[in-house]
Amino acid sequence: MIKNRTKSEDKRRLILQAAVRLFVEHGFTQITMVKVAEHAGVSKQTVYSHFGNKEDLFAAAIEHKCLSLGLADSLHLEGELKTCLTLFALRFGSFITEDETLKTHKLCAFEANHLPQLAEIFFRLGPDVVISELSRYFAYKTEKGKLNTPEPRWAASQFLGMVMGEARLRAELNQMDERTLVEREQYLLNCVDMFLRAYQA
């Protein structure tokens, strides 16, 4: 009985893709099961047969989205210290102000109240990964005598906070302005300098 799984996987993928796009763009309540079905080119009943109800579909969609956001691209922490920090700051700085990233984050944060497991997934696949990786890196560089971060996780938290900065707050609230945008790269370089001033061994 491995027969019908062929067709079924296709439909499932279509439904999930549609759900991701629609939920991330418009949120949970704004999207109806009919809209998902139509967008997936599938009947309403098929949606229900693949995902039992709206909340389950939503959870599946968010989890899928978290995994496909491409966070890992920011996390190549290798090579010379300053180069590495700079590259990370630029990449991660872009990542967190991307539209998809922001929308997903806001959605999870907002729904965190009544769907706790959702926020947990997002945190585990997002912020937690970054902070952990970065603090591991800082601990390593401290061990090597390049940095002096007695509390690597605090240093990671500080560095990430700085990289987010005003731009993240503005982007989150759709209040990005020209000035913050064009200064962004210089600001991030400045963060690296400032961080090294405080923590370089």
Place this chain on the structure above:
Amino acid sequence: MIKNRTKSEDKRRLILQAAVRLFVEHGFTQITMVKVAEHAGVSKQTVYSHFGNKEDLFAAAIEHKCLSLGLADSLHLEGELKTCLTLFALRFGSFITEDETLKTHKLCAFEANHLPQLAEIFFRLGPDVVISELSRYFAYKTEKGKLNTPEPRWAASQFLGMVMGEARLRAELNQMDERTLVEREQYLLNCVDMFLRAYQA
């Protein structure tokens, strides 16, 4: 004709209070006009006569909430540099992890897509005030020779980012843990030290 305004102001206040509490706690779509009316001890029609429709009521509620969050309490930037920064970090650090603050922020960020003017109000009354005040303070201290922040607004952005840090991310996603919580104060003191190491003249 200043007569009926006596009674009317009372009802309006009751409605607004109920709306603030309910909207901030449960969001826009989850709250119905009937619930607001019942919570305010008022008839549905009275709600409509005071605030034309749901969106207007929502906007009024959010604006009122933003003004009453008590952000200003964090902003007493006077006295000796390190003491002042420490006090600010502790106060503002508490403020941004408070339940009411977080819920309001998340709500505004989430609704920013389809209610732009709402996010604008929140940004103007919240983040913008803090960044501006802090950068004004840094500029002043630099002028006085106590600090060396050639770009005060960047320094403000960095300091605020650090103060938020992991705790803010966790709180936002209902993922606060014991460790982050008990270490919070020490972390904030560490931020001040780190900041001064990088920027003290």
Place this chain on the structure above:
DNA sequence: ATTATTCTGGACTAGTGGGTCTAGTTTAAT
């Protein structure tokens, strides 16, 4: 007491949405 306004409570409209059910069709394995 009169009068204008507000407020109440409930009925009403018109639309929406989650979820189920069914009858008939397609699909693919045997």
Place this chain on the structure above:
DNA sequence: ATTAAACTAGACCCACTAGTCCAGAATAAT
């Protein structure tokens, strides 16, 4: 060809909601 499963299209149920309307009660100014 048969069979079992998945799929479709649409009707259907039930509960809910923004907003309107209205008749009567309360309120306050004159």
